[in-house]
Amino acid sequence: MDNDVGENRQGAAGGGNHMDRHGQNDWGSVRYDPRFDEYWVPAGNARQALFYCPWCGVKLPASQRDRWFDQLEAMGIDPWGNDLPNRYRDDTWRRKGSTEG
Numbered sequence: 001m002d003n004d005v006g007e008n009r010q011g012a013a014g015g016g017n018h019m020d021r022h023g024q025n026d027w028g029s030v031r032y033d034p035r036f037d038e039y040w041v042p043a044g045n046a047r048q049a050l051f052y053c054p055w056c057g058v059k060l061p062a063s064q065r066d067r068w069f070d071q072l073e074a075m076g077i078d079p080w081g082n083d084l085p086n087r088y089r090d091d092t093w094r095r096k097g098s099t100e101g
């Protein structure tokens with residue numbers, strides 16, 4: 001069916017919040033962090049990162065958490081500080097690369 005084309009195009013999760021396609025996740029059991037392209041579930045006070053979608057089993061994208069910290073460190077920016085560039089507050093930094101701005 002034509003309805004399946006978009007879903008199968010990439011073969012794996014990627015490009016935005018994969019959970020958007022799972023209506024059963026509307027109660028937020030799986031969280032998405034656009035900064036890291038990371039999916040996780042609360043585990044006590046910690047995050048348990050997910051490597052596979054619990055709803056459809058597709059492999060989820062690798063977390064970009066290390067890159068996020070590496071780039072901020074390379075620019076001398078405190079990841080926990082208040083001067084975090086806006087593009088590092090969401091997925092903008094991943095889409096635009098490492099150009100300054």
Ligand SMILES: [Zn+2]
Binds near residue numbers: 018022053055056058
């Ligand atoms: Zn899925």
